[in-house]
Amino acid sequence: MPPSAPRTRPNVVEPPTQDRLIADALIADIVEWRIAPGAWLREREVAQRFGVSHAPVREAFRHVARVGFIQIVPWRGAHVIDLDAHAAIEVFELWKALFGVICRMAAQAFNPADGQELLKRIEAFKTIVRETPDTLAHLAVSNSIGSFIAHRSGAPMASELLDRVALFARWQHHVLRVDYLESIKPRPGIRSAELYEAVCHHIVRGEADAADRAARELLAFLQKHFEPALDQFLAERKAEPAKRRRPPRA
Amino acid sequence: MPPSAPRTRPNVVEPPTQDRLIADALIADIVEWRIAPGAWLREREVAQRFGVSHAPVREAFRHVARVGFIQIVPWRGAHVIDLDAHAAIEVFELWKALFGVICRMAAQAFNPADGQELLKRIEAFKTIVRETPDTLAHLAVSNSIGSFIAHRSGAPMASELLDRVALFARWQHHVLRVDYLESIKPRPGIRSAELYEAVCHHIVRGEADAADRAARELLAFLQKHFEPALDQFLAERKAEPAKRRRPPRA
DNA sequence: TGACGCCATATTATCGATAATATCCCCAAA
DNA sequence: TTTGGGGATATTATCGATAATATGGCGTCA
Numbered sequence: 001m002p003p004s005a006p007r008t009r010p011n012v013v014e015p016p017t018q019d020r021l022i023a024d025a026l027i028a029d030i031v032e033w034r035i036a037p038g039a040w041l042r043e044r045e046v047a048q049r050f051g052v053s054h055a056p057v058r059e060a061f062r063h064v065a066r067v068g069f070i071q072i073v074p075w076r077g078a079h080v081i082d083l084d085a086h087a088a089i090e091v092f093e094l095w096k097a098l099f100g101v102i103c104r105m106a107a108q109a110f111n112p113a114d115g116q117e118l119l120k121r122i123e124a125f126k127t128i129v130r131e132t133p134d135t136l137a138h139l140a141v142s143n144s145i146g147s148f149i150a151h152r153s154g155a156p157m158a159s160e161l162l163d164r165v166a167l168f169a170r171w172q173h174h175v176l177r178v179d180y181l182e183s184i185k186p187r188p189g190i191r192s193a194e195l196y197e198a199v200c201h202h203i204v205r206g207e208a209d210a211a212d213r214a215a216r217e218l219l220a221f222l223q224k225h226f227e228p229a230l231d232q233f234l235a236e237r238k239a240e241p242a243k244r245r246r247p248p249r250a
Numbered sequence: 251m252p253p254s255a256p257r258t259r260p261n262v263v264e265p266p267t268q269d270r271l272i273a274d275a276l277i278a279d280i281v282e283w284r285i286a287p288g289a290w291l292r293e294r295e296v297a298q299r300f301g302v303s304h305a306p307v308r309e310a311f312r313h314v315a316r317v318g319f320i321q322i323v324p325w326r327g328a329h330v331i332d333l334d335a336h337a338a339i340e341v342f343e344l345w346k347a348l349f350g351v352i353c354r355m356a357a358q359a360f361n362p363a364d365g366q367e368l369l370k371r372i373e374a375f376k377t378i379v380r381e382t383p384d385t386l387a388h389l390a391v392s393n394s395i396g397s398f399i400a401h402r403s404g405a406p407m408a409s410e411l412l413d414r415v416a417l418f419a420r421w422q423h424h425v426l427r428v429d430y431l432e433s434i435k436p437r438p439g440i441r442s443a444e445l446y447e448a449v450c451h452h453i454v455r456g457e458a459d460a461a462d463r464a465a466r467e468l469l470a471f472l473q474k475h476f477e478p479a480l481d482q483f484l485a486e487r488k489a490e491p492a493k494r495r496r497p498p499r500a
Numbered sequence: 501t502g503a504c505g506c507c508a509t510a511t512t513a514t515c516g517a518t519a520a521t522a523t524c525c526c527c528a529a530a
Numbered sequence: 531t532t533t534g535g536g537g538a539t540a541t542t543a544t545c546g547a548t549a550a551t552a553t554g555g556c557g558t559c560a
Contacts, residue, residue: 094408268544292512
């Protein structure tokens with residue numbers, strides 16, 4: 001199960017201003033495929049949809065661009081970036097590397113209390129994986145463990161980057177995730193729980209190098225399961241028309 | 251010598267609008283320490299300095315926040331993030347991991363022509379390192395090789411992230427870089443050139459795993475040289491007063 | 501004396517309007 | 531038929547002004 005960084009940093013409270021709300025809504029729309037890859041976003045259109053002026057929409061576009069989902073081209077507008085198989089490979093490589101960094105630093109940062117908490121969570125994960133076949137439930141617990149490690153790793157930059165990469169992965173996998181997770185056999189649950197347990201034990205013991213290596217192994221295992229389906233999906237999608245260079249006129 | 255990702259993506263031209271110019275100027279000011287870590291930026295002040303309205307300044311703040319140098323707190327303003335030894339460690343870990351990803355992907359993406367070009371550049375690097383003791387000159391050539399690898403690696407996301415991390419490292423090392431580089435002995439030049447050469451050979455031969463590992467080794471070697479001086483500098487800086495929670499009033 | 505709440509003020513967030521710019525369409529010429 | 535130029539138009543970038551909000555100081559009360 002892929003780990004996931006927390007969506008909000010622990011020590012930073014972010015008052016909900018219009019631009020943040022709009023940005024979150026846009027990101028959700030993109031990740032859930034309500035807005036297609038390659039689509040253009042027009043300030044006025046989005047502004048009308050949310051019932052605000054165009055200024056906060058501009059700010060929101062900057063937020064979304066920071067996460068990486070859209071590109072802003074001066075005097076041209078903002079468009080959702082496109083999906084391709086090569087980018088999917090890159091996302092997984094980044095995921096491995098960043099999660100490795102986080103586990104490495106967690107191994108150096110964890111105190112005994114954190115370790116106890118982590119071991120408790122991984123035991124719960126193992127239990128759930130053994131007792132229920134619900135892959136989405138596994139995913140939820142697995143994600144919470146990843147968030148916990150990232151929170152306590154003392155690596156805020158890496159956590160933020162992992163967060164971005166995880167969002168990308170979620171975007172790429174969203175369409176096929178549920179179907180695919182339910183169809184693959186053998187289910188990755190048991191084996192990934194074992195691998196995740198190894199990661200956690202290394203972190204608790206303070207073995208940075210081993211934690212890094214184990215984290216990469218975990219994600220490499222998941223990569224092997226996800227990549228074929230993603231490739232197939234993207235190959236099918238290739239037949240679709242290329243994105244327009246400019247939004248269509250009204 | 252630390253490699254560096256390109257500052258602008260190759261396939262994206264960015265027309266110079268006010269906000270981009272202001273953002274670039276602010277980033278340069280921060281990296282070169284003309285603006286201190288922890289300082290607050292006020293829209294009006296920056297707007298007056300650049301002779302524009304506050305709107306493009308707001309956009310510029312978003313750009314700088316995307317790179318990670320400032321944090322924007324709604325209704326409070328934007329402040330340059332602070333430096334500490336722990337963040338410096340994290341930056342180096344990220345640098346290792348991201349450069350590893352890029353070299354790994356470069357090993358899979360390089361064609362024979364790219365390989366020839368790369369080997370030519372590494373030979374030039376070795377020559378310069380042997381023939382001149384000018385550490386800054388080594389650095390420039392080394393950076394250009396890193397940029398070349400990132401450009402041709404087919405990993406735009408990783409390149410952008412490495413770019414950000416490299417900017418951070420430059421920021422952190424700026425004050426002590428020249429003095430330190432000139433003072434350390436033995437100079438890291440010869441050994442780092444050898445390590446860099448190994449990285450390049452693995453890339454040219456398409457050995458992804460080996461390229462990844464060699465890239466990490468190169469940066470681990472540099473890490474060993476840089477960390478003590480950086481730690482010392484940051485320890486000395488600790489005596490300074492903490493950053494204000496709000497900009498001082500006029 | 502210490503703590504709590506109100507108010508003045510500085511600052512940012514948002515708005516509506518105007519200036520600047522890139523693209524598209526149409527037409528003429530080779 | 532193709533290519534290049536010019537104008538119309540849609541869209542973003544910028545501006546100046548107003549609304550919303552957080553902070554710090556001051557006064558009051560226990």
